[in-house]
Amino acid sequence: MDAHTLHGLLDRFAGTRVMCIGDLMYDRFVYGDVGRISAEAPIPVLHVSHEKAMLGGVGNAARNVVALGSRCVLVAVVGDDLAGTQIRALAESEDGLEPHLVVEAGRKSTVKTRYIADGQQLLRADEEVTRPLAPDTSRRLIDTTDEMLKEVDVVVLSDYAKGVLGDELLAILTANARSAGVPVIADPKRRDFATYAGVTVLKPNESELAAATSMPCVTDEDVAAAARSAMSQCGFSAVLVSRSKKGISLIEADAEPLHLPARALEVFDVSGAGDTVVAATAVAMAAGADLAAAAQLANVAGGVVVGKVGTAVVGRDELASALMEAEVLSSESKVVSTRTASDSVDRWKAQGLRVGFTNGCFDLLHPGHVSLLGEARSACDRLVVGLNSDDSVRRLKGNDRPVQNETARAMVLASLGTVDLVVLFSEDTPLQLIETLKPDVLVKGSDYKVDEVVGADLVKSYGGEVKLAKIVPGHSSSEVIARMTNRAR
Secondary structure (H helix, E strand, O other), rough: OOHHHHHHOOOOHHHOEEEEEEEEEEEEEEEEEEEEEEOOOOOEEEEEEEEEEOOOOOOHHHHHHHHOEEEEEEEEEEEEOHHHHHHHHHHHHHEEEEEEEEEOOOOOOOOEEEEEOOOOOEEEEEEEEOOOOOOHHHHHHHHHHHHHHHHOOOEEEEOOOOOOOOOOHHHHHHHHHHOOOOOOOEOOOOOOOOHHHOOEEEOOOOHHHHHHHHOOOOOOHHHHHHHHHHHHHHOOOEEEEEEHHHOOOOOOOOOOEEEEEOOOOOOOOOOOHHHHHHHHHHHHHOOOOOOHHHHHHHHHHHHHHHHOOOOOOOOOOHHHHHHHHHHHHHHHHHOOOOOHHHHHHHHHHHOOHHHHHHHHEEOOOOOHHHHHHHHHOOOOOEEEEEEEEEHHEEEEEOOOOOOOOHHHHHHHHOOOOOOOOOEEEEOOOOOOHHHHHOEHHHHHHHOOOOOHOOHHHHHHOOOOEEEEOOOOOOOOHHHHHHHHHHOOO
16 A cells, blocks of 8 residues: 555544553653662662653553554553552543553552663563452453443454453453454464454464464565464464564465565664554554555554654654655665566566556656546556656757756656656667566556557557546646746746
8 A cells, every 4th residue: 555545544543443451551660870880799780860650561552542543442450559550540641541440359460660771671570460350350341341342443452461361351352342343453472372263363473473383483484374374273364473673464364465574763672562563553444444554554653663762652643754754765666677667567467466557758747747647546556657768858858858867757756656666768768668568558648649659559469458648737847847947037
């Protein structure tokens, strides 16, 4: 899915509602400086400067949901202790978060304390119990979720193996959500994936998938095979695998695996990155995205959050900026050689995709060009643009053209979401390029007649289509350049 469409999804986040259920934690961060080693033991002495606390576990997934602009219903269990009170206060202070916290008497709330100096964790201290919930607590949690199911778009099950999401409770929550027609995303922490049977999307990391299936998960092919094995055994519709520096892989039952490279420029802290990926996937699905688009957004969000310290969140505006940056970076990879373009076209055709082709000088891109490219893209699944080289333009337009060199023109074209590849050609016409690529549809402006379009006979000879796109009146590169020249004089 192109960046323009992904940006459109962000606009729909505000109207969505996600329910997050699972193990809730109190994440405490103690910051300071280390200036010496203790005389009592060979350990650093942390001089504490400040500390902060935030919701962790399923709470971090919930915080990411609201940061993306969605509403979140948080259903979890806390103990009747000080940490439980602190957790409740944090949850109630979070804008966009609707907490429904079940208190279990005698249960210890989970607290994770991280000690940090110069951006690096020195130590983590955990206070927790992992025993199953009391039967009465489970019943109250189920009753709470049943009341809210009619009002949410997606359910997230965030399992940190702290005892909240027991086998029986997982089965009941999944069945109830399915009965209500609400998709379920589960973030697993168990080796036995059968306990998550029936969820819509399972989101393990690479090592969790390998451990659960007893299959290697090194290459893309390994991950796809292991995911399909888990899907066949447990009835998942899809498996979304977070793979650290390798990015994200999405495996769906009836689609080719989607392997997305990591987006992070620099990794500072991976704490809670999985929560961000789950939250972004859930909100995107709630906004109407298919799983492929949701995975793309989640991959970008994950790349942003690992550049932060601690269990951080990614806001909607941050995600929009990251998408824009990713679009600029990816535009460079769209400008390819004829050989690379031919390989891409062959691959697209093998996938059953319809490939379109148009060409031009595109000197000073204007609304007429944008309209032509948009109409060309609407006639195909992938659009390749043939671009006249500088020498070719000079032969066609005169020695004072092009105004912009071929590199600039190619980069501007590649930045458009409607364009999938840009290929430079040095001949006067693109006939040789058309012969190599053999597009399914050839598009030119309606100022041509079909029999005047270069390559039309060739495309029609193998069953392809020639399409004439409407011309937007009043727009011409030559006219724009003439007006600029006259004003300069």
